Amino acid sequence: MARIPESELILNPDGSIYHLNLLPEQISDTIITVGDQDRVERVSRHFDSIEVQVAKREFVTHTGYYKGKRISVVSTGIGTDNIDIVFNELDALVNIDFVSREALEHDDRISLRIVRIGTSGSLQEDVPLGSHLATEYALGLDTLMQFYPLMETGYETEIAVNLQLAxxxxxxxxxxxxxxxxxxxxxxxxxxxxxxxxxxFYGPQGRLLRLQPKIEDVIQKLSSFRFEDVRFTNFEMETAGIYSLGRLLGHEVLSLNAIVANRITNQFAANHEEVVDDLILKVLNRL
Ligand code: R1P
Ligand code: URA
Structure with missing residues (x-):
């Protein structure tokens, strides 16, 4: 394997990776990602013990034990540009030797289990405030996958093409x-x-404050979209990046969404913290 230069794999003076500030031994192979850095503590407060607490910029990590299982919680901040950083660096922590700067051979590679616990807005009346939603297909309206050769299935490409048209x-x-x-x-x-x-969060999700949208009735168009069995139930700002980079890097990924807004009924959940806390406990008890 080729040596990865200092400008590509950037390590801090203590040997930790550039943005996440983590050393390889400081993460588990089971990882929860959250957007909001304050949500990291909302997860780790349930741990029996916490062995690692590291923070840099919006990237906060706690690693500890929940009922005997070692788990890391990492905040990503908002958006798929941040997902690019978090996923590449988490993968580097387990699949690149920081001393030789070489990627591990295929058979030695580690596949992480990564679960996003995020908030999201509903696009359907029957996906109510306070519900918990697991994402099957994620559709990215951002440009991250202009920069990686995502191997889509024919079915995935058909969904994307039909949404482009819609x-x-x-x-x-x-x-x-x-x-x-x-x-x-x-x-x-x-x-x-x-x-x-x-x-x-605003224009791309059809929220009008003072700016006029370029795409008219975006909520209605997303809500009424149908391709075979596929309809869109919700939107947020990270899942498609997580699913794409998870596939390309060889990790098992799932996005779970606490529905805190409904854009069809125009409601926002007053108890949104409770809805997220319930989701956190469900995930911790099932991992
Ligand atoms: C917007 O408020 C943020 O909330 C959602 C969106 O994806 C975006 O990151 O997720 P988080 O609550 O996990 O941050
Ligand atoms: N996060 C989003 O991106 N949109 C919402 O409506 C709620 C949470």
Whole structure:
């Protein structure tokens, strides 16, 4: 394997990876990601013991034990640009030797289990406030996959092409499915849906404050979209990046969404913290 230069794999003086500030031994192979750095403590407060607490910028990591199982919680911040950093660096921590700067051989590579616990807005009346939703297909409206050769299935490409047509987009979105295994294991009693990942919270999610939207009726168009069995149930800002990079890097990935807004009924959940806390406990007890 080729040696990866200092400018590509950037290590801090203590040997930790550049943004996450972590050493290889400081993460578990079971990882929960959350967008909000304050949510890391909301997860780790349930741990029996915490062995690692590291923070840099929006990337906060706690590693500890929950009922005897070693788990890491990492905050990603908002957006798929941050997912690019977090996923490449988590993968480097387990699949690149930091001394020789060489990637591990195929047979030696470690596959992480990575579960996102995030908040999300519903695009359907029957996906109510307070529900927990597991994403099957994620559709990315951001540009991250312009920069990686995502191996989409024909079915995924068809979903993306049909959405491009429905929204009249000047670019082709991307589509990736998450782990069926993790979805069955962790989300057996949750709503299963398909998630649109947006490159913004306002315009791309049809929120009008002072700016006029370029795409008219985006909520209505996303809500009424149908391709075979696929409809879009919710949107947020990370899942498509997680599913795509998870596939490319060889990790098992699942995105779980606490529904805190419903864009069809125009409601926002006053108890959104409680909805997230319930999801956290469900996941911890099932991992
Ligand atoms: C927007 O408020 C943020 O909330 C959602 C979106 O994906 C975006 O990151 O997820 P988190 O609650 O995990 O941050
Ligand atoms: N996160 C989002 O991105 N959108 C919402 O409506 C709620 C949470």
């Amino acid at each position: 929204l009249g987009l000047g670019f082709l979105p991307y589509c990736a499915k998450g782990s069926d295994l993790l979805r069955e294991q962790l989300a057996f009693d949750m709503i299963h849906g398909n998630t649109v990942t947006c490159p913004g």
